[in-house]
Amino acid sequence: MLELLYWPALQIVTWGFLQNYISQNAGFFARAGGTLIGAVILWDILFRGQLGFSISFLEEMWARNLGNLMMSPLKPIEFLISLMAMSLIRLAIGVIPMTLLAMIFFGFNLYGIGFPLIAFFCNLIFTSWSVGIFVSGLVLRYGLGAESIVWTLMFGMMPLACIYYPVTVLPDWLQVVAWSLPPTYVFEGMRSLLMEHVFRADLMVDALAINVVPITISFAIFLMLLRSARQHGSLIQTGE
Amino acid sequence: MTSVDTTISLPATPDRREAPAIDVAHLVKFYKKTRAVDDISFSIARGSITGLLGGNGAGKTTTIAMIMGLVLPSSGRIEVLGHPMPDESTEVLGRMNFESPYVDMPARLTVRQNLTIFGRLYSVGNLPARIERLAADLDLGEFLDRANGKLSAGQKTRVALAKALINQPELLLLDEPTASLDPDTADWIRQHLATYRKENGATILLASHNMLEVERLCDRVIIMKRGRIEDDDSPEAIMARYNRTTLEEVFLDVTRGRVQEAAS
Helix, strand or coil, X not given: CHHHHHHHHHHHHHHHHHHHHHHHCCCHHHHHCCHHHHHHHHHHHHHHHHHHHHHHHHHHHHCCCHHHHHHCCCCHHHHHHHHHHHXXXXXXXXXXXXXXXXXXXXXXXXHHHCHHHHHHHHHHHHHHHHHHHHHHHHHHHHHHHHCHHHHHHHHHHCCCCCCXXXXXXXXXXXXXXXXXXXXXXXXXXXXXXXHHCCCCHHHHHHHHHHHXXXXXXXXXXXHHHHHHHHHHCHHHCCCC | CCCCCCCCCXXXXXXXXXXXXXXXXXXXXXXXXXXXXXXXXXXXXXXXXXXXXXXXXXXXXXXXXXXHCCCCCCEEEEEECCEEECCCHHHHHHXXXXXXXXXXXXXXXXXXXXXXXXXXXXCCCCHHHHHHHHXXXXXXXXXXXXXXXXXXXXXXXXXXXXXXXXXXXXXXXEECCCCCCCHHHHHHHHHHHHHHHHHHCCEEEEXXXXXXXXXXXXXXXXXXXXXXXXXXXXXXXXXXXXXXXXXXXXXXXXXXXXXXXXXX
16 A cells, blocks of 8 residues: 555655746756756666676575675675676676667767766765665565565655755755755756856865765664564564 | 594694683573473583584574574573674684584675685685685596585585685584485585594594484584483493483484383
8 A cells, every 4th residue: 555655655756846837947947958867867877786786685685695694704795796797798788778869869968967977976886885784774674565665665766856856846844854965956956057157176075975874774683683583483484 | 324533622822711611600591471492501621523413393403503603592601712793703703613504604605606605705715725725535536516596405514514614613513514415415514523533633523413424523422401401421431321322222222211210
């Protein structure tokens, strides 16, 4: 039931804000300069980075291999780093063709952004790993019954990270929340670059600084949930 | 079915520490309000094969999982190869290994790929040669390059045993190592375990429902019931004490509550 409500609610909120923004800016489409396509691609980096991490983790659960790994000399931090590497591989497979299609069909060259793209990418991937580590910890502790959170949690960030519209569209009180999320800085930075041709390095540094908090907290939570899984015997009950 | 040679051959260079392979004291495990393991204590000498016998829900798997560090005890102390678990698990995890029907390996990877991954995790030197040796010992050659998901139950068990032996562990924990195998394959696995122990001086702790397996393979038997240790001795001594000719009869006496009557 929750999922039935979740998607329509998120969609209407996200695109509703976009509608507000368009109505407030008559010359929007003339100045947009590929921001929508850029936003879609950057959102995909954020979302698929987390999915790549989480699916690699889930595959170990589905294969009932987690007990083997946890019983081996592999340390939790090494396990998480390997999942990060897998997320990069999966991301490359999914997103590179997408950027090529954008280039061929819409004339949008993401790589033409140059150095700022590296800053955007790093900040987005750090956030995606934070979410990935957190949801993997939940699945580790609560089993595959908690799997749906892998697919849904990131979408909760969608309206607040201001992917398709600037932060100023949000009500004042919600802007505070939006600025607490690192992806917001990336999407604002992208719009600044594409529409005003200004690279906001300050936004990227702020995002990086904020990213330290979720990645640290998610790692601590993962270790806590791993310990809890060991207390509850979840590691010998994993699998399909 | 052939009998198994259980002669102990100690390693050429024995460990300087005299600590037992496993030392468990007052181990208790609660799952919510259920007491799965209830104040058990035992020590297992290095180079021995010990069988953990018990019916469903006796606490065998939980006990083995606690020794491996996959489950944390509610209270009590566990030392493995002289190191407290799980606090010093990093000191011993590379020196032990396990096989269990509750775990598997990625189905899409071939047997060789799976063994290579675990060999690297355990930092096994000259890994290709080690895999070839295991393939020869456990007769895996025919399906070494086949996907794990396409193997029969017997083949999977042999692969799981190969994974458990990849690092030549000093301590091997086995949970139902011959479950769902035909008698010939099961006997073959038992032979291999006995040979491995003899050649490497390894310690083996195995949980099993198979009384004949325990009787033939183990130097010692720990019988568990409802989380407690009901008896602990050599198979011969236990059978003599209960005035029975097989461990299966002893097991039935214990599980059906005929302990006092049989022992008297």
